Amino acid sequence: MKRVEMPSPNKDSRGSVAVNMLVLHYTGMTSGRAALERLCDPAAKVSSHYTIDEDGTVYAHVPESERAWHAGVSYWMGTNNVNACSIGIELVNPGHEFGYREFAAAQIASLIQLCQDIKTRHAIPAHRVLGHSDVAPERKDDPGELFPWEALAKAGIGLWPEDLEGYYPASYLVRFGYNPEAPRERLVTAFQRHFRPAQLTGQWDEDCGARLAALLAKTPSPTL
Numbered sequence: 001m002k003r004v005e006m007p008s009p010n011k012d013s014r015g016s017v018a019v020n021m022l023v024l025h026y027t028g029m030t031s032g033r034a035a036l037e038r039l040c041d042p043a044a045k046v047s048s049h050y051t052i053d054e055d056g057t058v059y060a061h062v063p064e065s066e067r068a069w070h071a072g073v074s075y076w077m078g079t080n081n082v083n084a085c086s087i088g089i090e091l092v093n094p095g096h097e098f099g100y101r102e103f104a105a106a107q108i109a110s111l112i113q114l115c116q117d118i119k120t121r122h123a124i125p126a127h128r129v130l131g132h133s134d135v136a137p138e139r140k141d142d143p144g145e146l147f148p149w150e151a152l153a154k155a156g157i158g159l160w161p162e163d164l165e166g167y168y169p170a171s172y173l174v175r176f177g178y179n180p181e182a183p184r185e186r187l188v189t190a191f192q193r194h195f196r197p198a199q200l201t202g203q204w205d206e207d208c209g210a211r212l213a214a215l216l217a218k219t220p221s222p223t224l
Contacts, residue, residue: 001058001110008040008061010047010069014084019064019122021086022115022157023071025132026142027051028095035092045069048088050114056106058114064121074135075179076128082135087118091143102146115157127177127219129158130194137182137190145197159215161195166213170204176216 025048027035032053038044039051039061048070051059062068070088079085091107094100118124131147132140153160170188174180178187185202192200195211 001056001113003058003060006036006040006051006059006061008047008068009042010039010045011062011066012069014065014067017081017084019085019087020124021076021082021128021130022118022124023074023082023086023088023130023132023135024111024143024147025070025088025090026093026095026100026144026147027090028093028097028142030094030098032092035090039090048090050088051090051092052107052110052114053092054104054107056104056110058110064118071132071135073139074132075182076130076135077177087122087124089114091147093143096141096144100144100146103143103148108148108151112152112155112157115152116155119157125220126153126157126159127215130177131190133190133193134178137179137186141193145193145200147197149194149197159218161211161214163217164207164210164214166217167206167209168212168216169209172212172216176212176219 029035036051036059039047047061047068049062049064049068064087067083068088071082074082076082091103132142150160152158173187173191188204189200189202
């Protein structure tokens with residue numbers, strides 16, 4: 001994994017908040033270079049801790065001890081200040097606006113290695129490895145339905161639903177961690193992008209309910 005230091009001025013203190021979440025994004029810009037420039041531009045007021053290019057190169061922008069500005073208005077499990085408790089990783093991909101495509105194998109290999117490394121320094125449980133669309137479903141779609149969440153889970157990063165035998169209604173998405181104030185269809189679509197990417201309907205069904213039940217079985221003390 002090739003690593004390049006490319007510091008961003010867009011950061012501040014976490015205060016006393018511990019890191020316990022990973023949030024994954026796509027850059028959603030026409031090129032990797034454009035994305036890197038924006039993440040390091042003080043006028044943009046956005047950043048991430050890392051960006052991973054399609055060739056697998058990892059660009060380090062903000063120290064993990066500091067807060068990067070990647071999640072924006074967001075929510076997970078009662079936490080509104082997601083930036084304070086998370087590490088943000090951007091993956092170079094044009095996104096839905098500029099020609100969304102599958103993520104490169106070298107890129108995902110570097111991501112897995114980086115996440116495994118991060119987990120040696122921070123206590124990040126599997127159910128708190130999330131996409132930007134999970135923590136901001138009203139306004140974000142990334143990293144999107146082509147992101148290989150199942151492969152990451154097999155590498156010990158995040159959750160993937162297995163043993164689909166139970167059922168929970170869509171209202172239980174709040175127990176898993178989603179924002180109770182977000183529109184229901186956006187919540188369902190965000191869930192499907194992450195945990196059932198082959199079929200994005202925005203409508204809850206038996207398969208979604210079984211997947212949520214499988215995930216909640218792996219999540220300690222779900223909260224309202």
